[in-house]
Amino acid sequence: MQDDGLYAALLRRGMTRRSFLGFSAAMAAALALPASFAPQIATAVEGAKRLPVIWVRGQSCGGDTEALLRSGDPTAVSLFLDVLAVEYHDSLLAVAGADAELARTSAMQLYPNGYLAVVEGSIPDGASGAYCLIGGRPAADVVREVSAGALATIAVGSCACDGGVAAAGWNTTHAGGVKGLVGGGKYMALPGCPVNPVNLASVIVHWITFSALPAADLAGRPLSAYGNLIHNQCERRPHFEFGEFATEWGDQGAQEGWCLYKLGCKGPETMGNCPTVKYGEKISWNVRAGHGCIGCMTPSFWNEMGSAHKRLPAPVFFLPNLTADMIGGGLLAGIGGVAGLHAVGMGMRFKRRRVIAARDKAMAAVGSAVASPAALETEGPQAEAGPDGGRAPEAGGASPAGTLDAAERGAAAEAALDSGAPAGPEER
Amino acid sequence: MARIVIDPVTRAGGNLRVEFTRAGSVIDDAWVSGMSFRGIELALAGRDPRDAWTLAERICGTCSGVHALASVRAVENALGIRIPVNARIIRNLLAGTLLVRDHVMSLYLGQLADFVDLKSATAADPAAAAALAAKQADRPNATAADFATVRDRIAAEIGSSHPSVIGNGWWGHPAYRLAPEQNLLLAAHMLEALDWQHEFMRLHALLGGKDPHPQTYLVGGMAVTPPWGGPTGTAGRDHPQVPDRNAPEPLSSEGFAFMEGLVKTGRDFVTQVFAPDVALLAGAYSDWVELGVGPGGYLSAGEYPANDASPPELLFPTGRLDDGNLEASQPVADGEFTEAVGSSWYRYQAGADTLLGGGSGETAPAWPGLPLPLTTLDGAAAYSWVKSARYRGVPMEVGPLARVLVGVANGREDIVQTLATALDPLNLQVDKLPGVIGRLVARSVEADVVIGHAAIWLSDLKANLATGDLAVADVTSWDPESWPAEAHGFSLGEGPRGAVGHWVTIRDKVVADYQVIDASTWNLAPRDVTGSRGPLEAALRNTPVADAKRPLEALRVVHSFAPCAGCAAHTFGPRRDTPAERTARPEATR
Numbered sequence A: 001m002q003d004d005g006l007y008a009a010l011l012r013r014g015m016t017r018r019s020f021l022g023f024s025a026a027m028a029a030a031l032a033l034p035a036s037f038a039p040q041i042a043t044a045v046e047g048a049k050r051l052p053v054i055w056v057r058g059q060s061c062g063g064d065t066e067a068l069l070r071s072g073d074p075t076a077v078s079l080f081l082d083v084l085a086v087e088y089h090d091s092l093l094a095v096a097g098a099d100a101e102l103a104r105t106s107a108m109q110l111y112p113n114g115y116l117a118v119v120e121g122s123i124p125d126g127a128s129g130a131y132c133l134i135g136g137r138p139a140a141d142v143v144r145e146v147s148a149g150a151l152a153t154i155a156v157g158s159c160a161c162d163g164g165v166a167a168a169g170w171n172t173t174h175a176g177g178v179k180g181l182v183g184g185g186k187y188m189a190l191p192g193c194p195v196n197p198v199n200l201a202s203v204i205v206h207w208i209t210f211s212a213l214p215a216a217d218l219a220g221r222p223l224s225a226y227g228n229l230i231h232n233q234c235e236r237r238p239h240f241e242f243g244e245f246a247t248e249w250g251d252q253g254a255q256e257g258w259c260l261y262k263l264g265c266k267g268p269e270t271m272g273n274c275p276t277v278k279y280g281e282k283i284s285w286n287v288r289a290g291h292g293c294i295g296c297m298t299p300s301f302w303n304e305m306g307s308a309h310k311r312l313p314a315p316v317f318f319l320p321n322l323t324a325d326m327i328g329g330g331l332l333a334g335i336g337g338v339a340g341l342h343a344v345g346m347g348m349r350f351k352r353r354r355v356i357a358a359r360d361k362a363m364a365a366v367g368s369a370v371a372s373p374a375a376l377e378t379e380g381p382q383a384e385a386g387p388d389g390g391r392a393p394e395a396g397g398a399s400p401a402g403t404l405d406a407a408e409r410g411a412a413a414e415a416a417l418d419s420g421a422p423a424g425p426e427e428r
Numbered sequence B: 001m002a003r004i005v006i007d008p009v010t011r012a013g014g015n016l017r018v019e020f021t022r023a024g025s026v027i028d029d030a031w032v033s034g035m036s037f038r039g040i041e042l043a044l045a046g047r048d049p050r051d052a053w054t055l056a057e058r059i060c061g062t063c064s065g066v067h068a069l070a071s072v073r074a075v076e077n078a079l080g081i082r083i084p085v086n087a088r089i090i091r092n093l094l095a096g097t098l099l100v101r102d103h104v105m106s107l108y109l110g111q112l113a114d115f116v117d118l119k120s121a122t123a124a125d126p127a128a129a130a131a132l133a134a135k136q137a138d139r140p141n142a143t144a145a146d147f148a149t150v151r152d153r154i155a156a157e158i159g160s161s162h163p164s165v166i167g168n169g170w171w172g173h174p175a176y177r178l179a180p181e182q183n184l185l186l187a188a189h190m191l192e193a194l195d196w197q198h199e200f201m202r203l204h205a206l207l208g209g210k211d212p213h214p215q216t217y218l219v220g221g222m223a224v225t226p227p228w229g230g231p232t233g234t235a236g237r238d239h240p241q242v243p244d245r246n247a248p249e250p251l252s253s254e255g256f257a258f259m260e261g262l263v264k265t266g267r268d269f270v271t272q273v274f275a276p277d278v279a280l281l282a283g284a285y286s287d288w289v290e291l292g293v294g295p296g297g298y299l300s301a302g303e304y305p306a307n308d309a310s311p312p313e314l315l316f317p318t319g320r321l322d323d324g325n326l327e328a329s330q331p332v333a334d335g336e337f338t339e340a341v342g343s344s345w346y347r348y349q350a351g352a353d354t355l356l357g358g359g360s361g362e363t364a365p366a367w368p369g370l371p372l373p374l375t376t377l378d379g380a381a382a383y384s385w386v387k388s389a390r391y392r393g394v395p396m397e398v399g400p401l402a403r404v405l406v407g408v409a410n411g412r413e414d415i416v417q418t419l420a421t422a423l424d425p426l427n428l429q430v431d432k433l434p435g436v437i438g439r440l441v442a443r444s445v446e447a448d449v450v451i452g453h454a455a456i457w458l459s460d461l462k463a464n465l466a467t468g469d470l471a472v473a474d475v476t477s478w479d480p481e482s483w484p485a486e487a488h489g490f491s492l493g494e495g496p497r498g499a500v501g502h503w504v505t506i507r508d509k510v511v512a513d514y515q516v517i518d519a520s521t522w523n524l525a526p527r528d529v530t531g532s533r534g535p536l537e538a539a540l541r542n543t544p545v546a547d548a549k550r551p552l553e554a555l556r557v558v559h560s561f562a563p564c565a566g567c568a569a570h571t572f573g574p575r576r577d578t579p580a581e582r583t584a585r586p587e588a589t590r
Helices: A004-010 A015-031 A033-045 A063-069 A076-083 A098-110 A139-148 A158-164 A197-210 A237-241 A320-328 A333-366 A373-385 A394-396 A406-418 B051-056 B066-079 B085-115 B124-138 B146-161 B180-200 B202-208 B254-284 B402-409 B413-426 B436-466 B520-523 B536-540 B552-562 B581-584
Strands: A053-059 A084-090 A118-122 A152-156 A187-190 B002-006 B016-023 B026-034 B298-300 B304-306 B315-316 B319-321 B337-340 B387-392 B486-495 B496-505 B511-516
Touching: A004 B298, A015 A033, A015 A197, A033 B146, A053 A098, A053 A139, A053 A197, A063 A158, A063 A197, A063 B496, A076 A084, A084 A098, A098 B413, A118 A139, A118 A158, A118 A197, A139 B315, A152 A158, A152 A197, A152 B026, A158 A187, A187 A197, A320 B016, B016 B552, B026 B536, B051 B066, B051 B511, B066 B085, B066 B298, B066 B486, B066 B496, B085 B202, B085 B254, B085 B436, B085 B552, B124 B180, B124 B254, B124 B315, B124 B319, B146 B180, B180 B254, B202 B254, B254 B387, B254 B413, B254 B436, B315 B402, B315 B436, B319 B402, B402 B413, B402 B436, B413 B436, B413 B496, B436 B552, B496 B520, B511 B520, B520 B536, B536 B552
Parallel strands: A053 A084, A053 A118, A118 A152, A152 A187
Antiparallel strands: B002 B016, B016 B026, B298 B319, B304 B315, B337 B387, B486 B496, B496 B511
């Protein structure tokens, strides 16, 4: 292999210096690094040798390989011939059978602790591993062996991270992710169904630049890609704030590109970067195209995220949606009162002072703080604003910026919607 | 006779294993095994039928979207839902462009190394390769200098002490037959195909939100957002937010212009690169016309509804050819789709010799505890995670070859003519189509026909939106309260690699039963209890294999089916499981 570094290879591919720097800047952005890191990335990538990769597939649909083939920057050709040296990948390898096995084992010997192990698909341990056999051996054995000698093991796609679709429901084959097979080695999870190739490319570039994996959360997911709620980056988010929801497929709201939360979008519960890096070389992503997020970057999403077309009945870990959902269902009028209080906000400060005065009085009367301040605080404005929360949007609009967080405003707006305010048709 | 084992079969989907015996240097008998099972069926039971497609879609990520489409159709069939015109056309666009891309990549990623010796390509004269390319078509980036660049890249790749996946082949094998310049031309086209396909599939990301696994399917239609106000609506309406304008809306005029551009480059690629390359291979490997012939039954479930009638007119007709009779197309009934498990690692309650239909299937895995690692499956009564799909008990080949043959038998003009254009220069007739080369030709014919229709679908969609019809989904039956207590539905259709059938039973608003019989359950089927071989097993017989350690010729037959063992092993339906059996299943611990 002609190995004078990646930059030289990219130049041979017709890449210009300018677009190369653009690539470095894009990678810095994908890794949530400041733009000042772009030159460092460029320098590292310029001198880099191709990184050996052994790609193993367990119970997989092939979607993550296909996602990689759809990578646009760098292209699949560039990844395979310039950036990486993929030594083993069963759906690409020209040789087959024993020679294919040899390609894997000899690469492991040739690059001890010098290759990336990439695993796609879940690994079952039911039936002694017979639910997935590679060369007649349980996939678990092959993965364990490959990751033992790897620089790091990267689980691509949700199946490799937590068992994915094979582990949904009853998990007949006792499928799981690869983390338990990695031993003490470095591990990174890139969930998504399928993985976004930008995230894989950025992890590889991070490795080339810093000889380390990017900072990760407890599930092993890089924070750069999985550190933000999809909801918070969503281009339809302002519609959520303004209480503009599509409530039926194909209705006016859907045609206007309004928020899909009421049609089951899991953006408010899912950490990921789909809205920013998108798919198809930034052409679109699912919410933009018109369907809500199904939460595929969340661990065990097939079991945890409920119906793809219904809002979650209970929150996962994003508390404000508890409020929004419960108000939406009219389940807890008291919470509506709380939302009303927040919405009334600073504009009712003098009344609040009265409440505080009342509380002080009550405290003094009781002598010891038996009464809950929160209960007292709720009591006052509830009486003032009325239980329907109908004034919330106006008051919310008048309140100074920053007193309400976005989700609370959405909740207030939604409360208005559900109570028959003119913003849209009733939810079924 | 000792069996020769190929495991893993590379350049295939899923985990595939082939064992065969030889008489002299010719394959005497063969056994095809799918080596993985996922059991998605148990995850589907009890779910909202409106969600079923999200799981079903994950059956295959290569033919992604095929099972989502089959699933929404089955549920729509159960609930009596008719989809709007826009949804039908968008579904055709997604499925059709997928087929074109899959056929092209089946050649350049799946089959190329079976026919093209990359090492020989490094000895090619780039000027001669450029002259060869010029004879095919006038393409950009096809100068002698371009071919020299490709040659050097490949030389660097396979000259390495440890070549990577693309460079690591059985180069120099006596079964390779192309001239160095032909090898270089095809190698260059492989790289060009890779560069073309990721651009082409942006159409899926635009209409589907992402790809693989486009996410805009919906029971009742599609969840694609028309541009604000639609093409006839007013622009610049008073609105609090302007979304990211850098990317086109799927159905805006920019979106259409983008898709039309992609369809045009797709058509150019198919007619200027893919079809000529198929012709080149068919000419050079003419003895492979008669090798790899299947068992003689061909089945097409029909695809691409061309109108909204019920049943709709189809671009590729439904039909079945029996016993190698390529002229008499027989009707297809969904009730005759059955599966046998005589050689598969499942048990049927009524016994292994039973055939169960799509609407009444069972999936109870029963690994017999063979010693691992496996050396050979010789002597094993059952040898695959793939079931044996049978039509009235008979194995059928499905896929592009079957569709084209059924189309010709039904006298479909566009298929007949495109096929004639492809076969005439090769001096071949339709009756010579069954075989390794015929499957290649069928793919190029289909790709040509479908990419032509993609342009028509785009203009139809644009015209229909312009009438003011912005409906993308029929939601009159969206509310579960409107459903009957029990409903049965099915869908028959075609993915790139063959017939796909989904059967669903909805009871008490949830999926009670789900069964899939898809392309690879047909083509990669093992034997049934009567001993009749599956299509690939039958096709492998009589194939010469000169070198048992490098069974390149066997791979030619295997890859001609574009096999994907991943999807074959996903049949659904825990119908006969008792509650006791359910609770006995192990809990996930990881």
